[in-house]
Amino acid sequence: MRIASLLPAATEIVGALGLADDLVAVTFECDRPEGIRATRPVVVDTALSAGLTPGEIDAVVRERAARGLPQYELDRDALRDAAPDLVLTQDLCRVCALPESTVTEALADLHLDAAVLTIDPHTLDEVLDAVAAVARAAGAPDAGTDLVAGLQDRLTAIDQAVRQRPRPRVLALEWVDPPFLPGHWVPAMVRRAGGEPLAGIDGGRSVATTWDRIADEAPDVVLVAPCGFGLDDAVAQAGAVREHLQDTPIVAIDSASYVVRAGPRLVDGIEAIAHALHPEVVPAPPPGRIRALS
Incomplete structure (x- = not known):
C-alpha cells in the first residue's frame, strides 16, 4: 500500500508498525522513522518563517487565522506524483497540521482515488485507538494489536511503580x-x-x-x-x-x-x-x- 502521511504522528505510527517502506509522502516535520524526511517527497510545509520567538509565532498564527490564511502549504503536484492509496491526516488542530478539508479538496481536484483516514485523538486512550486504526487502514491489524499491547504494558509498569508514591x-x-x-x-x-x-x-x-x-x-x-x-x-x-x-x-x-x-x-x-x-x-x-x- 502507498501511504501519504500528512501528520508527523501518523508517520511515526506507520514506522512503529514496521510499514515505513510503504510511505510515499511525508511532511516537513516528519522525523520518525529516522531519516524518513530525506528519502520521501515532502508534500506539506509550514507557512511560518524560521527563527521566530514564541511570542512572534503566537502573533503570526493569530494574524493568519484572523485573515483566514492557512498555517501550512500543501504541494499538490508532489502529492499527485506520489499517487497514494491511503492518506493519513487530521482535523484536531489547524495550528498543528494541515486540516482534513484541505486534503479532501486537493484529492478531488487531483482526481486521486485514495482512502483518507483522519486521526483526531483527544485523550491518551484515543491515541492508542488511533494507532490501531492506522494499522487496520494500512492492512496490518495484527501489528497494531501487538504495538498497542506493548505500549499498554509499559503504562501498567509505570502505574505500579508510582502507585504508592x-x-x-x-x-x-x-x-x-x-x-x-x-x-x-x-x-x-x-x-x-x-x-x-x-x-x-x-x-x-x-x-x-x-x-x-x-x-x-x-x-x-x-x-x-x-x-x-x-x-x-x-x-x-x-x-x-x-x-x-x-x-x-x-x-x-x-x-x-x-x-x-x-x-x-x-x-x-x-x-x-x-x-x-x-x-x-x-x-x-x-x-x-x-x-x-x-
Whole structure:
C-alpha cells in the first residue's frame, strides 16, 4: 500500500508498525522513522518563517487565522506524483497540521482515488485507538494489536511503580509567551506519570492563562513542554517561567517528540516525566528527553 502521511504522528505510527517502506509522502516535520524526511517527497510545509520567538509565532498564527490564511502549504503536484492509496491526516488542530478539508479538496481536484483516514485523538486512550486504526487502514491489524499491547504494558509498569508514591502538583505549560495551559492528553500523561495535573483540561483544547493565575495554583513542579519545540528550546524558554516562579522546581521536556505528538512516543514521554517526579522508583530515560533545572 502507498501511504501519504500528512501528520508527523501518523508517520511515526506507520514506522512503529514496521510499514515505513510503504510511505510515499511525508511532511516537513516528519522525523520518525529516522531519516524518513530525506528519502520521501515532502508534500506539506509550514507557512511560518524560521527563527521566530514564541511570542512572534503566537502573533503570526493569530494574524493568519484572523485573515483566514492557512498555517501550512500543501504541494499538490508532489502529492499527485506520489499517487497514494491511503492518506493519513487530521482535523484536531489547524495550528498543528494541515486540516482534513484541505486534503479532501486537493484529492478531488487531483482526481486521486485514495482512502483518507483522519486521526483526531483527544485523550491518551484515543491515541492508542488511533494507532490501531492506522494499522487496520494500512492492512496490518495484527501489528497494531501487538504495538498497542506493548505500549499498554509499559503504562501498567509505570502505574505500579508510582502507585504508592506522593503525587506532586504539576503545572504543565504548552507555551510560555503567552502562557498556555495544556489540554488533550497532556493532563493524563502527568497523571499516569504519578503527578496531579493542575489547571489542564482533559480531552479539551489548551487555553491561554496569566502568570498571576499560574502563581495562584502554587504548583510543586512546573513542566515546560512548549508545543513543537525540542529539549534545548524548552530549557531556554524555561527562563521565562523562572522570572515568575523563582522558587518552584522546573522540568523541561522535548515536547515535540514526547508530549504533543499523538504517537507511540507519548509513552516515552510519560516514562520520562515519571522519572522526573519519582526518580527513586522509575529508571532514568535516555539523555535528551527531559531535564530538571536548578
